[in-house]
Each structure stands twice: as structure tokens, then as C-alpha cells.
Amino acid sequence: MERNRPHPFEEIESPAVEFSKPLTKKYIRFTFPEGYGGTYFAPFEFYFYGNRSSRVMNDVELAYYACSDEETVKTTATGSLALDGVDDNSHMWHSQWYGSTASTVGYPHTITIQNVNEDNINVLKISGRSGFNAADSMKYWPGVMDVLQTDTPDDSASWETVASSLRLPHHRLSSVELETPITKKYFRLSFSRSQSSGDLLAIQEIYAYQTLDLDAVCNLNWALTDADGNVAYTYTEQVEKGTEITGYPDGLLAELTKHYVTPADFGSAFTVESNQTQSVSYTPNLPFSVASSTDTTYYYLALADSLVSTGGALHLTPTSSYNSTTAQKLYNMHPAYRWAFFGDPFSGFALKDLYADSAVSVGSTNKWEVIQVKDDTFAIKTLGAENYWNNGGGTIALAGKQIKATVKKASDVCDVLDGGYYRLKSQGNTYLVLDADAPDTLQHSVSDPADVPDAVFDIALQDGGTYTLSADGIFVAEQTATAKPIAAGDAKAANIYYCPELSAHFVQLGTEGVTKSFLFYNANLGYATIWGPNVQNALWTLEPVETFDVPITYISGNGYATRVLPFDVSLSDEAAEAGHALYVVSGVEEGTAQTTKLTTGAPAGTPFLIVSDNEDATLTLQVGKLSDTEADATAFESNMLHGGFKADTLELYSFYVLSYVTDEKTGEDVPGFYWTNSTVFPAYRAYLLYSSNTRGLALVIGDEVHELPTGLQTPAVDIDASNVFDLQGRKWNRLQKGVNIVNGKKVIVK
Numbered sequence: 001m002e003r004n005r006p007h008p009f010e011e012i013e014s015p016a017v018e019f020s021k022p023l024t025k026k027y028i029r030f031t032f033p034e035g036y037g038g039t040y041f042a043p044f045e046f047y048f049y050g051n052r053s054s055r056v057m058n059d060v061e062l063a064y065y066a067c068s069d070e071e072t073v074k075t076t077a078t079g080s081l082a083l084d085g086v087d088d089n090s091h092m093w094h095s096q097w098y099g100s101t102a103s104t105v106g107y108p109h110t111i112t113i114q115n116v117n118e119d120n121i122n123v124l125k126i127s128g129r130s131g132f133n134a135a136d137s138m139k140y141w142p143g144v145m146d147v148l149q150t151d152t153p154d155d156s157a158s159w160e161t162v163a164s165s166l167r168l169p170h171h172r173l174s175s176v177e178l179e180t181p182i183t184k185k186y187f188r189l190s191f192s193r194s195q196s197s198g199d200l201l202a203i204q205e206i207y208a209y210q211t212l213d214l215d216a217v218c219n220l221n222w223a224l225t226d227a228d229g230n231v232a233y234t235y236t237e238q239v240e241k242g243t244e245i246t247g248y249p250d251g252l253l254a255e256l257t258k259h260y261v262t263p264a265d266f267g268s269a270f271t272v273e274s275n276q277t278q279s280v281s282y283t284p285n286l287p288f289s290v291a292s293s294t295d296t297t298y299y300y301l302a303l304a305d306s307l308v309s310t311g312g313a314l315h316l317t318p319t320s321s322y323n324s325t326t327a328q329k330l331y332n333m334h335p336a337y338r339w340a341f342f343g344d345p346f347s348g349f350a351l352k353d354l355y356a357d358s359a360v361s362v363g364s365t366n367k368w369e370v371i372q373v374k375d376d377t378f379a380i381k382t383l384g385a386e387n388y389w390n391n392g393g394g395t396i397a398l399a400g401k402q403i404k405a406t407v408k409k410a411s412d413v414c415d416v417l418d419g420g421y422y423r424l425k426s427q428g429n430t431y432l433v434l435d436a437d438a439p440d441t442l443q444h445s446v447s448d449p450a451d452v453p454d455a456v457f458d459i460a461l462q463d464g465g466t467y468t469l470s471a472d473g474i475f476v477a478e479q480t481a482t483a484k485p486i487a488a489g490d491a492k493a494a495n496i497y498y499c500p501e502l503s504a505h506f507v508q509l510g511t512e513g514v515t516k517s518f519l520f521y522n523a524n525l526g527y528a529t530i531w532g533p534n535v536q537n538a539l540w541t542l543e544p545v546e547t548f549d550v551p552i553t554y555i556s557g558n559g560y561a562t563r564v565l566p567f568d569v570s571l572s573d574e575a576a577e578a579g580h581a582l583y584v585v586s587g588v589e590e591g592t593a594q595t596t597k598l599t600t601g602a603p604a605g606t607p608f609l610i611v612s613d614n615e616d617a618t619l620t621l622q623v624g625k626l627s628d629t630e631a632d633a634t635a636f637e638s639n640m641l642h643g644g645f646k647a648d649t650l651e652l653y654s655f656y657v658l659s660y661v662t663d664e665k666t667g668e669d670v671p672g673f674y675w676t677n678s679t680v681f682p683a684y685r686a687y688l689l690y691s692s693n694t695r696g697l698a699l700v701i702g703d704e705v706h707e708l709p710t711g712l713q714t715p716a717v718d719i720d721a722s723n724v725f726d727l728q729g730r731k732w733n734r735l736q737k738g739v740n741i742v743n744g745k746k747v748i749v750k
Helices: 079-083 250-258 573-577 630-638
Strands: 055-059 062-067 109-115 121-128 142-150 160-167 173-182 186-196 202-215 219-224 232-240 244-245 262-263 270-272 276-284 297-303 338-344 348-353 368-374 377-381 395-400 407-409 421-425 429-435 442-446 455-460 468-471 472-475 486-488 494-499 505-509 515-521 527-531 542-545 548-551 553-554 558-563 580-589 592-597 608-612 620-624 655-662 671-674 688-689 695-703 704-707 736-741 745-749
Touching: 055 232, 062 079, 062 202, 079 109, 079 202, 109 202, 109 592, 121 142, 142 173, 160 173, 173 202, 232 244, 232 250, 250 368, 368 395, 468 494, 505 542, 548 558, 553 671, 558 655, 573 580, 573 620, 580 630, 671 704
Parallel strands: 219 276, 592 695
Antiparallel strands: 055 202, 062 109, 109 186, 121 173, 121 202, 142 160, 142 186, 219 232, 244 270, 262 276, 297 338, 297 395, 297 407, 338 348, 348 368, 368 377, 377 395, 407 494, 421 429, 421 455, 421 542, 429 442, 442 527, 455 468, 468 472, 472 486, 494 505, 505 515, 515 527, 548 620, 553 558, 558 608, 580 592, 580 608, 655 671, 655 688, 671 695, 695 704, 736 745
16 A cells, blocks of 8 residues: 655654555554654554545635744744745744854744634644654754733633644654644744754744535635636635625735735625526736837836936847846837837736737747735736746836836827927937938038928828838938838838826837837937847937028018928918918019019918018927918918029029128118029028029018119129128128128128
8 A cells, every 4th residue: 555645654654644645444454664763663552534625725814923932143934934935945943053052042933923804723734844864854943832922911811722742653744633722813833842852943834724525515616707707817715604705815925915916896795505606807007008009118127216316118039039147238218129018917918028929938828917915016827827026036126116117109299299390309408300402311410400401300190000100201211231221212110108207208120020220319429220129229209390590581682582491391370470471482573573462371382481570580480280271372372482402403593592682772681582692502401493694583571662773784692692702711701891701601781
């Protein structure tokens, strides 16, 4: 007959053996091949007991109260560790040994325990220290035990004896069944000797059970159902028939709390007479938002014990699976180290990082269980196993104590980024600029972008939640061969992610392929680069562009300027009332440039003329998508002004620029469109493309005609160029009498 587990008869007065198969024959023979250290054999009595399979044992909830002595100097082996739910030799109660002797701190050793729910306790199980051989173990395992109980465990308490001189079997994990159950709120275990001659005690865990007759109990199943009625988790408890249920069982509540789940209000009490299932709706209150295909939030995860000192970020490289030697790194808030949780608390979560968009796994398992440690701290381990993320049960915290870290897809937060005109500000407080003349380099050297057109990016939301980024009509895309972003002729999709705590964004160029590179600020190079995940400075502040400044040149009491901009602009009501107006040149008649006033504004790419009778040196235009320009449709169609977003080379005297000449008779400066002595026309300025032998065209604004002076000889200079210098190198906003240096050439004004 085989035993169902090892059970040696070692120095025990009343050893017990439980057989894996019942004894059913008329006669029984026991053979004892050897003794324990001797040659004599003297059994006192044999007892036989029937099968106890008709009963069940329910766990009893225990809590630590006090102990007689514990070791706290050489190691932490306090009495509370015998009731912490961890059954190993690193979490045990050890009697005091440092500085003690058998005469000062020896047996008895006692521990007082709270019977939390005042259940009837019929069975006690003691787990002794593991890791020793049999001879050494006996020095630490308890051998004889008294059990006492009381209602109030203070110094004046009256203790009632439940059992005395109980001999514990020589097992590391030994059980004793009490003839009289423990029924009171507190009980004390008093150990009077070890299994041998030792004075020290070492217990890893203490368990208690209530036994019930199987015929008198039934199963009560608590089925946790989600919003769709699907059963996500079932908790089963065995209760006596006829029991009135007035609340959720503590074991269920503990399990739900551990998984950040709150059940619905209990409702009315009910009585259990047979096996039954009770449906319970629940609400997750996780410390993170569960991701979906349409709403994804990414989180920066940090080791809880590293938050204050180092802010250590936990991440996995996109090409490797779980690896404890490379998992913990120190990095800035780069989006590659952000994680989204897909799943639910019961079936587990798939963790996907923002960079590779793939679920991390351990072996064949890619579902992770989130276990609450504190309100904002949790451990992540593989579902149904003990493989922890930090390879040692390390707890993980959402970084809220030092670095806040949620990241959402910007298209999921439409009030944050629903498309429009934006400036991208780097962590170095400089702004991104797409130079149309060198579109493969995104500069970020501009610190004041108020009048820099190519620092304004048109960000458009696409179907599927991606975006396009363009400036000067050129789309920003990724280039895998180098670290530079490039300008593309066609719209290229990008992902933009938002970090609400920092009011900042990540820009991920490319939504397909392998690289999915992030745009980041490179202080050393002076331009933005793209690369894989092992970089920093990927945060950008997207500032909505609401205004744009245009310098004004004043000629004989009126201000003038021309522009062609890659975004829609208009005049505010205040600017119009102050005497500013926008025009196009709608025709040339008899040596005059006829103008038409715009009433709605100038759409992106429309060259226009600014005229002002206000003395402001700068006109602030309103920037924003024009919803209706139908009123100016005819003016746009007839517009003779031209211009672009990069400098252009034209044939000499083939075009006219807004400028002025001085009437020698009156001394007045006369504005108009004139030939220029330059063939290079700057970006963002408007010129009049018109073939004629006439050196100038008189400007007609409304009913006012600016007559050109007679005998016009000298070609004019574009007043918008703003690069007029005298011989001492001083810059002027307009030509001065005498010698001027314009675009590196001498221009003489008499």
C-alpha cells in the first residue's frame, strides 16, 4: 500500500498515515523494516478511521495580532510574516536568536492570531521552515502545541483552553484536527518544544480551516458579468445550506480589489438552499485607461522604488522579447517607451509599445495580469504564472510622482488637435521651419516666428486618425536612408500623440514599414532629425497659429506691402477699422495697375497687396481656415499678382515690383509697380507679371490714382525685400537719397 505523501514515523508518539486507497480486506498486515535510530519496536496502540471525503474544508481568514518574540536584528523575521500569505523561507516568523540563550528566550514561543470573521476553526496547518535536512529541521519545527482562545486579547484577558499538548507530526507542513473548534475572535498557539532539542522556532505560514459536512453545503457561484452580459470571472464559495447571504464574500472582494474592480451594490439578502449562481455586474477602476482600436492611451511605466531617486523607465527594445538584463534603462520621455493596455482585468492585458505596436510576451504567453499593490502602484506578471515584468516581482507604478506620462493618440482628443495651422516648438524653445529652398532639412533655429511663414505647418486630420504635416505646400515625411526628414510631393500620413500633463506632442513620421521614426530636436545640429527609439527630445509643443505679422513700408503717408503666404489670412474687424485693407491687382489699363479690394481674406497661395492709412509699422493678420471666399471669387480669377514660397529668378525687366520713386518736381515719393534692377525675386512676396516697355505702372487704389512722375529713368527696388543698406552697413526699410546697397549692388537715388 503506497502512501499519498511522505510521512515518516520520526519521534512522534501518535503518528498518522492517510492511505491513497482505502483498506477493504478482512486482514491487514503492517511491516516495519527499520526504526528511527534503534533496533527495538514497541507500538502502544493502533487506531483506524473511516473515509472523511464526505466533508469539505473552507479557508478561514486570519490576521496577525502579536507574538512572544521575533528576530529583527540580524534579519527581518517577524511574527506577522507567518500570516502574510507567502509560504517560503524568506517570509517566515523566526524566534529571537541574536543575543539570546536558551535560558533567556527559549520555549515556549507563542503567537496570537485574530479569527477575522469569527468562524469555527476545526483544522490548523503549520508550515515549518524549509531548506534543511531532516535532522536540522527538527530543531526548528514545532513539536508540541497548546491552543487557547479569548474574546479580548489584552493583558487582563481570560484565556480558554481549546486543546493542550497536541503533538505535531514530523512534517514540514503538518496538520492537526481539533476535537473542539476555535470559535472566538482571538486564539493563541503556544509551542512548548521543538521536534528535537532545539530552542528556536521557525514557521513560514499558519493556515486555518472550517470543516463542513458535504451533504450540508452547496456551491455559491458569483459570476462577474461585463456590460454585454459576458461572464468575465467566476468566484465559487462553499456555504452551509440555509445560510443567509447578506454581502459579498471577503475572498471575492479581495480578488476584485487586487484587480482594480468594484462590484455593483450588493442588493437584498438571500438564502442559499442548493447550488446556485449569482450574477454580479462590475466597474473597473484601473489606474489606466483600457485601450481599444479607436481610443488608445499610452503610459510611461517606471519601477516604483526608482521613481523618487532615478525615475527609471521600464521598456523593451522593439526587436527583443522579455529580457531581464536589458529591460530596465534610464531614458527621457521618448514615446518608444510608452505602453498601452489592451484587454480586461480577468482575461489579462496585452501590452503594446508605441514604437513597434506589438504585444510583448514571455515564451508563448502575451497576456499580463495587473495586480494592485497600492492605489497607484501595481505589479505586472504573466497571466496564470509568476513571471513578473521586472523578473523578481518588482512593482510598477504609473509615473505620476516624478514624471507624468499618459500619451493619447491626438485624433482621440479632438479638442486638442483637430487639424489647422500650428507652429512646432522644440524643447530648446526654438521653432521648426521648413525651408522651401532646402526642404530636406527642417531647421529649428527660429526663436521668434511671428513673421516667419515657413514656421507655420498645416496639420490635417485624415480618415483613420492619422495626420498630414505640410509647410509651404510641401509635406513632411520620413526618409529611412538618413536621419533627416524629407519633403515629399504627395501627402504622407503621420501619427501624432498627445501628452496632456505636459501639453506636448510626439510626431511619428510614417505609419507603415519598419522605422516609424519620431521627429526630435537635435540641439547640436540645429535641425530636426528622425530616428528609431533610442533618442531623446521628441517632445514638441504644438502652438495654434492665430496671427501673422507683416512689416509695413510707409510711402507719402500710406503703408504698403505684398505677400503670398502658405496659409489662409484675413483682416480682423479692428484692423479694417484702423484703415488696413487687402487687394489684388485685377488688371492693367493705360499704364495703371487696377486693384480690387478683398472682402473675405486671402486663401493660402494667393498673392495680395496690403494698403494702409494707419501708421502702424506692422500689420497683424488673422490666420485660420477661410470657410467661404465666394464673394472674392472674381477677384481671385483676375488676379495678376504672382509669387511663391521660395525665391525665383526672372528675366530682367519682365516683371514689376511694388516700390516708389521720388518726383523731383514735388519731392514726393510715388508708390506704384516698377521695374527693378534685380532678376531674383524673394519668397513670400508678390510681383506683377506684365509685358510692357513702360518702366512703371501707376497704382490705382479705389478712386485714388498715384500718377507716376514724368521722365522716369531709374529702375526701382522691391520695397518688400527689406535688405537695403547704406555704405556703413546700416539697414534701412526704404531707399535713401544717395548711394544704397541693395542685394549686394549699388543703387543711387538723386
